[in-house]
Amino acid sequence: MIVVKFVKEYYVNIVAYLTALLFVYASISKLLDFENFQVQLAQSPLLSAYAGIISFSVIIVELVLAICLCLPKAQKMALYGSLGLMSAFTFYIHTILNYTDFVPCSCGGVLEKLGWTEHLIFNLLFVFLAFAAILFKERKENPNAKLFRPVWLSIACVAISSGVVLVLFLRSEHIIKKENNFTRRFLQHPLLKEKSYDLGVNSYYFAGIDGGNIYLGNTTAPLFITTIDTGLTNAADIKVQLDNKNYTFRNLKLSVRKPYYYMYDGSVPVIYRGRINDTLAHTISYGDAYFNQLVVLDSMKFAIRTQRRTDKQYTIGSLDLNRTKKLELKPDVLEKQIDGIFDVDGILTSDIQNGKLVYTYVYRNQFIVMDSSLKILARLNTIDTTSRARISVTRLSNGNNKMSAPPFSVNKGSMARGNLLFNLSNLKGKHEPSKSWKTSSIIDVYRTDEQQYIGSFYIRHMNNTPMSAMLVSGNHLFVLIGNELVRYKIREGAFKVNSNRNRPLWEQPVDKGTKKGIAENLEKIRRKPINT
CATH class of the missing domain: 2.40.128 (Lipocalin)
Known part of the structure; x- marks a missing residue:
């Protein structure tokens, strides 16, 4: 009886003060690491297009609610506001867990230690506490009144707040993919670095790839063709002889497309062609066109x-x-x-x-x-x-x-393969840390058969040297960085699109087996959700 009496007397204030403490702690944690909070919020598949305004709004709302929860006259309204905010956080996490495998990280403090499931349970607990506090408050103020009104007001708060998150999600997706808002979506571990090969010099460029071999040209030794297998184990050089070299070349280039290789300059209207493994290249065009x-x-x-x-x-x-x-x-x-x-x-x-x-x-x-x-x-x-x-x-x-x-x-380089364009961007997007741009190159991936941005990923510099060229073949990305030729394994499904719906992998409906696989992968590369 004493416990019941105590709960009836103090339950509302206990919940109000506890929730106020949670909001103060969460908002201060965000303020202390605001740049990180804003950057990571921009990676959210639900809220990325509105990261700027939401990063400020969440902190302000949490602090205002914390104050109002401690004021007797404003406490009831603040409890409804707390119920709505916690419901929004809960719906956000539920959507992340069930409808996307793109997981941002925006936690701070002790809550950073919570996983997605634990955080969902934590939020649900506070949703229940706030709802119960509203009913207790209503019963205490009006002992004979029916609870129909507070129940429906509470349901309305939950529905509206969850609806706002849903609308932001749908609108954010539309803006990012259709309206050209400059907010990047960084893909979840699309690449795995497998191997590198020291070429000795940094003057190589990609001339082609075919039959398990990569062909490299060299700006300082333009008559040499360097062949290296895609396993990056063996390399060989062939020196080309031109059937007519009485020209003043400015920049002789190499291009390989089996079974031939081509030599050309463009400032001189000549094109040479030779068979791979044949050192003699014959003139096939002269005087037909100048080109760059x-x-x-x-x-x-x-x-x-x-x-x-x-x-x-x-x-x-x-x-x-x-x-x-x-x-x-x-x-x-x-x-x-x-x-x-x-x-x-x-x-x-x-x-x-x-x-x-x-x-x-x-x-x-x-x-x-x-x-x-x-x-x-x-x-x-x-x-x-x-x-x-x-x-x-x-x-x-x-x-x-x-x-x-x-x-x-705007753009520094690009290559196309399999209805995808891999574009080396030269511009920093919203909420992207300057440090990342000093240490990495950023590749944006697009569809070439429709207007759609797939996502972005980093290629880290090596010895403060950025990448100079890239080449995609099958499930591998090859990159030239300084003296190094680096091979990355493309994660299965990283850039995959549904041929029926023309959507990237994370937008596709999934069956239970696939959901289980996604859940297992999320557990391995787990990151934390937005803290409350």
């Missing part, structure tokens, strides 16, 4: 970027050596904004697996997907917001254009 970028489409057909004679602007063209009219320009591909040269600068790459070409602008947030005949299939956007090139160009008296100020570079 070239992609091999087949043995006698190429996609190039060149300058039009009429206005010196960059344009994409097709060079088909089997046709009478070998060069065909496609002036509608690159869209001029300022000068038609620097503003349309970009990287031309091919998706051999799907027969596509992708041109990624350097100074704006767009990439163009084309088929092998250079017909535009889509103009798609990267997640940054630079839709117009931010460059300053001066036209010299000789008619040439020159940058008159440092340009605002």
Whole structure:
């Protein structure tokens, strides 16, 4: 009887003060590590697009509720507010556990030691305590009143708060993938570093990959082809002999597409071709076109970027050596904004697996997907917001254009494979720590068959040297960093999309067996949820 009397008398205040203490502790923990809290909140699959405003709002609401819970006149309203806030936290964790395998980490203090399930139970306990306190408070103030009103008000608080989280989740997903809000989604451990190979020098670049071999060119030794197996165990060099080398080359490049390798410069209108393992390369094109970028489409057909004679602007063209009219320009591909040269600068790459070409602008947030005949299939956007090139160009008296100020570079490199574009970004997104940008390169992954951002991942620098090139083949990513050729294993399903629904893996419906597997993986790489 004494215990029951004590509970009736003091239960509401005990719950109010205990909840106020929890909110004060949680808010102070967030404030003490606010940058980390905000950065990690930005990784949430539910709230990432609103990380900025939510990071401040949660702290303010927790402190206001903590104060009101200690004031007798405001206590009842604060209990309803606490019920709603704890319900929102609980619904957030429930959604993370059941509908996504992308797990952010935003805890602090003692609550950081709690796992996802423990945290869910912890929150549910406070939801129950707050609901019971509301009923006790109502009964104490109105002993003869029915509890119909407080029960329905409590249900409304739970429904509204959970609904707000749901709306934020749906809206956040839409903004990140469709509206180009510059908030990155970092994928959960998509890569596992397996092996590296010391090349000795840092002047190598990827020339191609096929048949279990990687082919490397060397800017300081342009007539050498370096072949290394994909297991990174053995390397061999072949020195190429050109059938005619009476030209003044500026930058002789190598490209390999079995069964041939190609040598070209572009400042000299010549293309050489030789069979792999044959040291002699024959001239197959001379005087057909000048160019500054070239992609091999087949043995006698190429996609190039060149300058039009009429206005010196960059344009994409097709060079088909089997046709009478070998060069065909496609002036509608690159869209001029300022000068038609620097503003349309970009990287031309091919998706051999799907027969596509992708041109990624350097100074704006767009990439163009084309088929092998250079017909535009889509103009798609990267997640940054630079839709117009931010460059300053001066036209010299000789008619040439020159940058008159440092340009605002958006994209530094890209490669396409299997309807995916791997883009080396040059811009820091919202809530990303500066330290990470000093120690890592960031790759953003996009679909090339529709407007969709898949996610991002880091490639760590080695000896303070960033990556210079990348190549994807099968379930491996190869990266050149300084003197090193590094092989990463791509986690199964990391960039997988559902062929029926055209969605990334974490959006796909899963059966019980798959859910169990995801749960087991989450347990292995467990991170903590947002603390209350």
